[in-house]
Amino acid sequence: xxxxxxxxxxxxxxxxxxxxxxDTIIQALSGVMMTAGEPGDPPVRFDLPAGDxxxxxxxxxxxxxxxxxxxxxxxxxxxxxSMLGALTSLLSCEPFDAYEMMGLPSRTGAxxxxxxxFGVFPAADGWIALCGxxxxxxxxxxxxxxxxxxxxxxxxxxxxxxxxxxxxLHELIxxxxxxxxxxxxxxxxxxxxxxxxxxxxxxxxxxxxxxxxRREVVELVHPDHGPTGLLGPGIPITFSASxxxxxxxxxxxxxxxxxxLGGLLGYSPERLAALADEGVL
Numbered sequence: 001x002x003x004x005x006x007x008x009x010x011x012x013x014x015x016x017x018x019x020x021x022x023d024t025i026i027q028a029l030s031g032v033m034m035t036a037g038e039p040g041d042p043p044v045r046f047d048l049p050a051g052d053x054x055x056x057x058x059x060x061x062x063x064x065x066x067x068x069x070x071x072x073x074x075x076x077x078x079x080x081x082s083m084l085g086a087l088t089s090l091l092s093c094e095p096f097d098a099y100e101m102m103g104l105p106s107r108t109g110a111x112x113x114x115x116x117x118f119g120v121f122p123a124a125d126g127w128i129a130l131c132g133x134x135x136x137x138x139x140x141x142x143x144x145x146x147x148x149x150x151x152x153x154x155x156x157x158x159x160x161x162x163x164x165x166x167x168x169l170h171e172l173i174x175x176x177x178x179x180x181x182x183x184x185x186x187x188x189x190x191x192x193x194x195x196x197x198x199x200x201x202x203x204x205x206x207x208x209x210x211x212x213x214r215r216e217v218v219e220l221v222h223p224d225h226g227p228t229g230l231l232g233p234g235i236p237i238t239f240s241a242s243x244x245x246x247x248x249x250x251x252x253x254x255x256x257x258x259x260x261l262g263g264l265l266g267y268s269p270e271r272l273a274a275l276a277d278e279g280v281l
Contacts (some may be wrong), residue, residue, distance in 0.1 A: 002066040004079040006059050011080040021083050026051035030087035035094075038109035055086040113166035117141050120199060121170075121177040121185075127199035128177060128185050138162060140192035144185075145176045206231045214238055215245065223249045257281055 005011055008021020015021065016029050024045055027033050032050065033043035062079040070076050096106045104114065111119035115133040132141045135158065142150040150156050150172075155165040162169055177185050182198040189196040200208075206217045218234040221227050235244045261267040261281075275281045 001076040002063060002070055002079065003076070004059050004063045004066075004081070006055055006081050006083070008083050010082040010085065011078070015084070021051075023049040023051045023083075026083045026087055029084055031091055031096075032087060035091070035096075035106060037107055039105040039107050041107065041109075051083040051087045054090075055081055055083045058086045111166070111170050113170075114163060116162040116166035116169050117173055119170065121174050123177050123180055123182045123185050123198075125181045128182050128189075128196055129199055130173075130189055130194055130196040132194050133159060133162075135159065137194050140194040141173065141189065143192045144188040144194060145173070147172075147176075218246070254281060 008026065009015030009019070017025055027045055027050060028043070030051070033045060036044035036046065059079065059081045062081055066077050066079050094106070099106050108114070108119075110121075115131075117130060117132045117138060120127050120129050130141065132138050138156065138159075139148070139151045142148050142156075154161065156162050156169055180188070186196050186198060205211075208217075211217050214236075215234045216236040217231050219227055220230045220232040234246065237244065258272070261272060261275075262269070267275075272281065
C-alpha cells in the first residue's frame, strides 16, 4: 500500500509558531513573504494560497514515485509531504545567503537590478514586463527606444556595467515606456527581438485564447445546476495519447467509503456499519 499524508509541518507533528498550518502562517514561516516587495517594505502575502496549492503537487509526484517503487519491488510506503517544507524549498532557486553576504537586496520589487534591463515598467494603460539582460537583448531595448547610441555608452555597454548602473538604466526605460500603450511598447520591443509582454490582471489572463483552447482553464460546471459561466482551473497537462480532464466534482465527505472500504478492501456491510456506529466513518 502507498499512503500519502499532507500536513503543515510533517507527520512527526509539532511545528513553529503556534503550530497551526493556515496558508498565511506557512507563507510567513517559509520566508517567501520577505522575497516579494521593495526593500524595506512590510512583508507581502501572496494573494494566491501558495502553500495550499504547492504541497498537493509535491504529494502527487511523491505518490506516483512510490507507486512505481511498489510495482517494481512489492514494497509500499508512507509518503509524507509538509506545507512548510514544500514552500520553503522554493527559496533554493535564489542564493539569498550569498546576496546577504554581498550586500545585495533579497527583495527587488518590480525590477531586478542583478539583471539589467529586467523587470516591470509602466505603460500609459497599464504595465509591461521585459527581460533584456544579454548584450543582444539590451541593444534591442535601446533600438526600440530610438536610443541605439546607448549600446555604446560606457555605463551600459556590457552586462556588468548595466548591472552597476541599473537604477539609471531602468529610469530611462520607465520614462520611455510610460508614454506608450502596452501594445505599442511591446510591438517595438518585439520588432527588435526583446522578450516582453503585457502584465495582465486575472480576468484577462484566464481568457487567453491559447490557454482556453488547451483547456488549461475551463468553464466550471456544477454537478446539479450545470454550466455556471465562471472560469476555473482545467488540467494544465496535454497528453498526446490520453484524454484528461476534470470530469467529476470533488467528492462529498465520505462519498467513496463504500467503494474504498467495501469494494477495494472487502469490508463486510456489518463491519462498515460497526465502524459507522463507533464514529470511525
